[in-house]
Amino acid sequence: MQTFQWKGVFPALLTPFKKNDTIDFKLFEKNLQAQAGAGVDGIIIGGSLGEASTLTNNEKKELLVHAKAFLPESFPIVINIAEQSTKEAILLAQQAEATGANGLMLLPPMRYAADEKETVQFFKSISFNTGLPIMLYNNPVDYKIPITISMFAELASAKNITAVKESSRDIINITRMINEFGDRFKILCGVDPLAFECLCAGADGWVAGLVDAFPKETVAIYRLIKAGKIQEALKIYRWFMPLLELDIHPKLVQYIKMAAAATGIGSEIVRAPRLMITGEERQKVENIIQRALKNRPTLPDYLHLEKAAEKVLQS
Template identity: 30%
Template structure:
């Protein structure tokens, strides 16, 4: 599996959880999906996640999942890794999704703790091991107790991480102290990724490697700049940029992914359409999000008209922002 050697080199920084654009008829808009994938890759992300939480995974058919992965792989052309959402609360279904993602060209799969079933830790470990045995893809675990009810225990994470099949954890628990608890128990190559944009800097400071991000979909260059500043030891610059984006991150999280889709529609990239049971934002939420977007747009954000198709989409902020922007 040379094409995914050493995931620690690419499973870090900001990794966008991509939304799935729908047209007004409810079908996937692959042209819009191509645009937003190219935008992220042109900004310099090391990986993108497709068909997961932001992608409204539970409403996607198997053929739609495959189309998303194949499109992302075609757009990436090796410039970034494609991580396919392949989780389910049924182990056999998760295996089917993972094998389909591998056949479609994905570089890795992300698999969520089984939801609704409320499994014991032993059941969670057996679930993930069965998936790993079915595929050659590296597996990223996703722990999100707000949706799955149960959290993946630290002992289970450490047990799974002892296998080279498991290369990272998307930690959506919001527990910053968990990073320091886990770090010493895990292989150095195992990546710990926050699932929360608002606490990213604290997560990095505690020993984490990056963030599976909603915010990066809206402002990829700014997000990459935050991580670059942190890695360079420019902590004040990282804090200042992160603070600028925190209000937007909070609004995006409040009604996810409808808020993300509306934000991207304001920038001209996709239609804000969602699939039920996700409903569009109400008018007050739209007004609040539009105000926050406007506060950043003139200085930082590129619209689709500015950036497509005349040139690859690139936000105006650079990966090492000028001092007068900080």
């Protein structure tokens, strides 16, 4: 049963590694502390930014167990499911539920270009075998399988498919979804350099990447927009944009890890086949990060903004 809302900022967490290629759980907890302190609304473990393709199933379980032990009991923890077979996806979803996950982010089977019927059946089969709420990941740009309005219409019968991470780069999809389904599916922006536009168009939340390095700025933008303080949010967003664009590069993991290392809540170490950035490419990314740190904005007291706005609307 769902005990949280698909609403607010959900970091797609990095997985920090030690030089011996094991997970750095101490640094993982340091980043968790920064995220929770900044006011994020939940976390996502084992996504693309978490280098899911290189993690073992046991490592994903260990990350979940550590996060549960470190965070408050009611804090939402979402596990990414990105398996190639329906059978394996169901198994991992059930294991995540048994281990205490609060929700799932579910990708289509990427290695096989499933058609609409196959993709819908894949999602339904998993949803029918777990009680956890599911957020589908719509990213046809990177994963080549779109989740269309007609597919969502078929999936509406799966009661625990309750949200979508919208990463199509087409913010019109937000209005299309709201026009077609009302609030049946919560919508979370999945593209950092479109977050302002998506939230203003009615998205309920933001699955963020640069939040791994700049959690307070990310949450501030979300809270300011939802409180109607658009110009204040836009000022921070414009400062943030060169960093946010690191999220849409093929080497987003390395780039965002560089940013997290620069802010002291992560490290640059990646797991092979990824390699750390060097040479001119490294200098270019470092310049973006250092320029942002030099001009880092002073944030307003954003943590109470959304709650205050909700009270005004209810009065």
